[in-house]
Amino acid sequence: MMQESGTETKSNGSAIQNGSSGGNHLLECGGLREGRSNGETPAVDVGAADLAHVQQQQQALQVARQLLLQQQQQQQVSGLKSPKRNDKQPALQVPVSVAMMTPQVITPQQMQQILQQQVLSPQQLQVLLQQQQALMLQQQQLQEFYKKQQEQLQLQLLQQQHAGKQPKEQQQVATQQLAFQQQLLQMQQLQQQHLLSLQRQGLLTIQPGQPALPLQPLAQGMIPTELQQLWKEVTSAHTTEETTGNNHSSLDLTTTCVSSSAPSKTSLIMNPHASTNGQLSAHTPKRESLSHEEHPHSHPLYGHGVCKWPGCEAVCEDFQSFLKHLNSEHALDDRSTAQCRVQMQVVQQLELQLAKDKERLQAMMTHLHVKSTEPKTAPQPLNLVSSVTLSKSASEASPQSLPHTPTTPTAPITPVTQGPSVITTTSMHTVGPIRRRYSDKYNVPISSADIAQNQEFYKNAEVRPPFTYASLIRQAILESPEKQLTLNEIYNWFTRMFAYFRRNAATWKGAIRTNLSLHKCFIRVEDEFGSFWTVDDEEFKRGRHIQRGRPRKYCPDENFDELVAHNPSLIKNMQSSHAYCAPLNAALQASMAENSIPLYTTASMGNPTLGNLASAIREELNGAMEHTNSNESDSSPGRSPMQAVHPVHVKEEPLDPEEAEGPLSLVTTANHSPDFDHDRDYEDEPVNEDME
DNA sequence: GACCCGATAAACAAAT
DNA sequence: TATTTGTTTATCGGGT
Structure with missing residues (x-):
C-alpha cells in the first residue's frame, strides 16, 4: 500500500487525495487504474449482505447528498465558507477520514456529522455525487455478478447432489473461502496500517467514537469479469494458502468479500507485466503477504539473508527471523513512516523518470x-x-x-x-x-x-x-x-x-x-x-571548425547590412558595421569570377543571412578550392574579400582559409585594408611568410 | 589502429 | 598593472 501511495503522491497536498484513493472511494470514485488492477475479490462470495451494504451505502450517500446540497445552499446564501475552504489538505481530511473509517456503512447520521463540520467544498460534494453514481453502477454490476455466482453455486450443488458427496469439492470450496478470508484479513491489516500511517502523518482525522474500520467500500468500476479473474487467482492459490492455516474463519465472508475488493483495488498497482502464470505481482500487499507464505524468501524486503528495508540491511538468518525483525524494527512508527515516505518519493521519482x-x-x-x-x-x-x-x-x-x-x-x-x-x-x-x-x-x-x-x-x-x-x-x-x-x-x-x-x-x-x-x-x-557574439546556425549545423593556423577574421562592410537585412539576429551587427558589404561583394564576385564560381549576388541568394551568405560562399568555394593550390592564398592578406575589409568586427571570415586559398587571394589583394589586423594571422603562416 | 572530434590546458596577445 | 577577452596550439580521451 505504501507503494501505491508512493506512486501517486505528488506532493503533500496530493497526498491527501492519494490517501483517499488508497483507502477510500468516497472522494476518489475514479480509481480505474487501480480498480482494474487485480483485485482479489472472489466474486463468487458476493452475498446478499453485500448488496444490502451497497444499498445502505447508497442510501447514505443520497442522504448525504441532500444534506450537502442543503448545506451548500446555506453557504451560498450566507456566504459562509468553510474555514478550511482554501486549505485543500484539511478540507479533504475529514471526509477522507470519515469515509475511510466508515467506508462501507456510512450512515446518514455520519454523513450529517460530516456536513456539520462544514469542511466540504463543492468539489468534494461533486466527488461525493460521483461516488454515489459509481456505487450505483457498482451495485448493478454486483447484482448481476451475484446472480451469476449464485447460479453457478446452485449448479455446483446440484452436481454434487447428483454425483453424490464429493468431499474434495466441498473441501475445495471451503478452502477457497478460507483462503479468501485470509486474504481479506491481510488486506484489512494492511489497510489498517495504512490508515494508522495516514493518521500519523496528519493526513487523516478520525472522529472519536467512530469505528476505525479498515474495510473498504466496493471496488468501483470493477466488472464481473475482473472479479471472476480475481477469484480465479484466489482459488488458484488456495491450495497453498490452506496449508498455512489461519484463524480467520470467523470472518464474515459474505460481508467482507465485497468490501475487501476496495483494498485490493487501491493497494494494487496495475502492472500487466508483473503477473506471471496467473500470479499477481509481489508488489501488491496482498500478494506480498501471500508470497510470504508461498515463497518465504521472495519477500521484497528480504533477500540474501538481509533485510532490504531502506537503510537497514540487517542480517536475518532465515525468513522467520526476518519477520521478527520486520515486526520489531520496522513497526509502524514515525521512523518507519518517514522511511516509507522517502521510499515513496524515490519510487515516484523513478517512475517519473x-x-x-x-x-x-x-x-x-x-x-x-x-x-x-x-x-x-x-x-x-x-x-x-x-x-x-x-x-x-x-x-x-x-x-x-x-x-x-x-x-x-x-x-x-x-x-x-x-x-x-x-x-x-x-x-x-x-x-x-x-x-x-x-x-x-x-x-x-x-x-x-x-x-x-x-x-x-x-x-x-x-x-x-x-x-x-x-x-x-x-x-x-x-x-x-x-x-x-x-x-x-x-x-x-x-x-x-x-x-x-x-x-x-x-x-x-x-x-x-x-x-x-x-x-x-x-x-x-x-x-x-x-x-558580442552571434551564431550562424547553418554553420553550426555543419559543425565545422576554423582551420588552425589560418586567418580567421574578416572585416564587415558598410553595406553588409543589406546582405543580412533579413537576419534579425544581426540587426545590431549591421548597425555597427561599416564599409563591409560593397567591397565584400565586389571582391567576392571578382574572386568567384576568377575561379569560375557561380556568382552569388544578394538577389540570387534570396534572403541571405550573414551565415547563409557566408555558408553559401563557403560551400561554393569549398568545391572550387579543392582543386586549387593553397600555397599562395594565406600569404595574401586580401585573399579573402571579407578579410580585406576590416574595421573591427566580425571574427569570422566567411571563407574558409583553405577555401580562400588559391587564385582568389590574388584578386582580393587590392582590398586589403591597412588596418587589417590579420597580419598577425598571416605572420603565423609558414606558407604565408614566403609571400609576405 | 587510424582518424575525427570535443574537451581541456596552456601560452600568448590585445583590449579594457 | 591586473583582468578580461580572444586566438592558437597541443594533448588526451572517446567514438567511429
Missing part, C-alpha cells in the same frame, strides 16, 4: 522513423529557437522545424513557464548532443525532452549537461532576445542554467572562449559598445 525516458524513447523512435522515411533533406534552415518564451525566435521559427520536434507529448509534462532564459522544450531541441559524431555535420535535433525535462535538474544538480560547449553557447545566444551575447553574458547563461558550470570557472570559461574562437558558427561582432 521512467515515464520521461519512455516518452523520450518514443519520441526518438518516432523521430527516427519519420526521418528514415523522409527524403533526406538539407539541414533545416535556421531551425532556431521556437520557444514560446522567445517571441522573436518564435516568430522566426521555421515551420519546417516543427517536425523535428517529435516529442511534443513531453511538453505538457514539463511545461515551461519561466523566463526567457529558460531552456524550453522547443528552444533546446536543436542543441547538439555532446560528443556525438552525428552532431558533427548535422546537429540533429535531439529530443525536445532532453533538456526541457531536465532543465531544473541541470539547474540544481552539478551534472554535466550532455551537450557540447558549442551547442550550449549557441543556445545561449539564440535564447537572447537579440540573438547575441557578450562573452560575459554567455558565462552568466552557463552559470544560470547549469549548476555544473558554477565551479571550475576557469576551465569551462576557457573552453567557451576556445569554442567561440574555434567554431565557424560563432561570429564575433563589435560595435561601439564592445563586442
Whole structure:
C-alpha cells in the first residue's frame, strides 16, 4: 500500500487525495487504474449482505447528498465558507477520514456529522455525487455478478447432489473461502496500517467514537469479469494458502468479500507485466503477504539473508527471523513512516523518470522513423529557437522545424513557464548532443525532452549537461532576445542554467572562449559598445571548425547590412558595421569570377543571412578550392574579400582559409585594408611568410 | 589502429 | 598593472 501511495503522491497536498484513493472511494470514485488492477475479490462470495451494504451505502450517500446540497445552499446564501475552504489538505481530511473509517456503512447520521463540520467544498460534494453514481453502477454490476455466482453455486450443488458427496469439492470450496478470508484479513491489516500511517502523518482525522474500520467500500468500476479473474487467482492459490492455516474463519465472508475488493483495488498497482502464470505481482500487499507464505524468501524486503528495508540491511538468518525483525524494527512508527515516505518519493521519482525516458524513447523512435522515411533533406534552415518564451525566435521559427520536434507529448509534462532564459522544450531541441559524431555535420535535433525535462535538474544538480560547449553557447545566444551575447553574458547563461558550470570557472570559461574562437558558427561582432557574439546556425549545423593556423577574421562592410537585412539576429551587427558589404561583394564576385564560381549576388541568394551568405560562399568555394593550390592564398592578406575589409568586427571570415586559398587571394589583394589586423594571422603562416 | 572530434590546458596577445 | 577577452596550439580521451 505504501507503494501505491508512493506512486501517486505528488506532493503533500496530493497526498491527501492519494490517501483517499488508497483507502477510500468516497472522494476518489475514479480509481480505474487501480480498480482494474487485480483485485482479489472472489466474486463468487458476493452475498446478499453485500448488496444490502451497497444499498445502505447508497442510501447514505443520497442522504448525504441532500444534506450537502442543503448545506451548500446555506453557504451560498450566507456566504459562509468553510474555514478550511482554501486549505485543500484539511478540507479533504475529514471526509477522507470519515469515509475511510466508515467506508462501507456510512450512515446518514455520519454523513450529517460530516456536513456539520462544514469542511466540504463543492468539489468534494461533486466527488461525493460521483461516488454515489459509481456505487450505483457498482451495485448493478454486483447484482448481476451475484446472480451469476449464485447460479453457478446452485449448479455446483446440484452436481454434487447428483454425483453424490464429493468431499474434495466441498473441501475445495471451503478452502477457497478460507483462503479468501485470509486474504481479506491481510488486506484489512494492511489497510489498517495504512490508515494508522495516514493518521500519523496528519493526513487523516478520525472522529472519536467512530469505528476505525479498515474495510473498504466496493471496488468501483470493477466488472464481473475482473472479479471472476480475481477469484480465479484466489482459488488458484488456495491450495497453498490452506496449508498455512489461519484463524480467520470467523470472518464474515459474505460481508467482507465485497468490501475487501476496495483494498485490493487501491493497494494494487496495475502492472500487466508483473503477473506471471496467473500470479499477481509481489508488489501488491496482498500478494506480498501471500508470497510470504508461498515463497518465504521472495519477500521484497528480504533477500540474501538481509533485510532490504531502506537503510537497514540487517542480517536475518532465515525468513522467520526476518519477520521478527520486520515486526520489531520496522513497526509502524514515525521512523518507519518517514522511511516509507522517502521510499515513496524515490519510487515516484523513478517512475517519473521512467515515464520521461519512455516518452523520450518514443519520441526518438518516432523521430527516427519519420526521418528514415523522409527524403533526406538539407539541414533545416535556421531551425532556431521556437520557444514560446522567445517571441522573436518564435516568430522566426521555421515551420519546417516543427517536425523535428517529435516529442511534443513531453511538453505538457514539463511545461515551461519561466523566463526567457529558460531552456524550453522547443528552444533546446536543436542543441547538439555532446560528443556525438552525428552532431558533427548535422546537429540533429535531439529530443525536445532532453533538456526541457531536465532543465531544473541541470539547474540544481552539478551534472554535466550532455551537450557540447558549442551547442550550449549557441543556445545561449539564440535564447537572447537579440540573438547575441557578450562573452560575459554567455558565462552568466552557463552559470544560470547549469549548476555544473558554477565551479571550475576557469576551465569551462576557457573552453567557451576556445569554442567561440574555434567554431565557424560563432561570429564575433563589435560595435561601439564592445563586442558580442552571434551564431550562424547553418554553420553550426555543419559543425565545422576554423582551420588552425589560418586567418580567421574578416572585416564587415558598410553595406553588409543589406546582405543580412533579413537576419534579425544581426540587426545590431549591421548597425555597427561599416564599409563591409560593397567591397565584400565586389571582391567576392571578382574572386568567384576568377575561379569560375557561380556568382552569388544578394538577389540570387534570396534572403541571405550573414551565415547563409557566408555558408553559401563557403560551400561554393569549398568545391572550387579543392582543386586549387593553397600555397599562395594565406600569404595574401586580401585573399579573402571579407578579410580585406576590416574595421573591427566580425571574427569570422566567411571563407574558409583553405577555401580562400588559391587564385582568389590574388584578386582580393587590392582590398586589403591597412588596418587589417590579420597580419598577425598571416605572420603565423609558414606558407604565408614566403609571400609576405 | 587510424582518424575525427570535443574537451581541456596552456601560452600568448590585445583590449579594457 | 591586473583582468578580461580572444586566438592558437597541443594533448588526451572517446567514438567511429
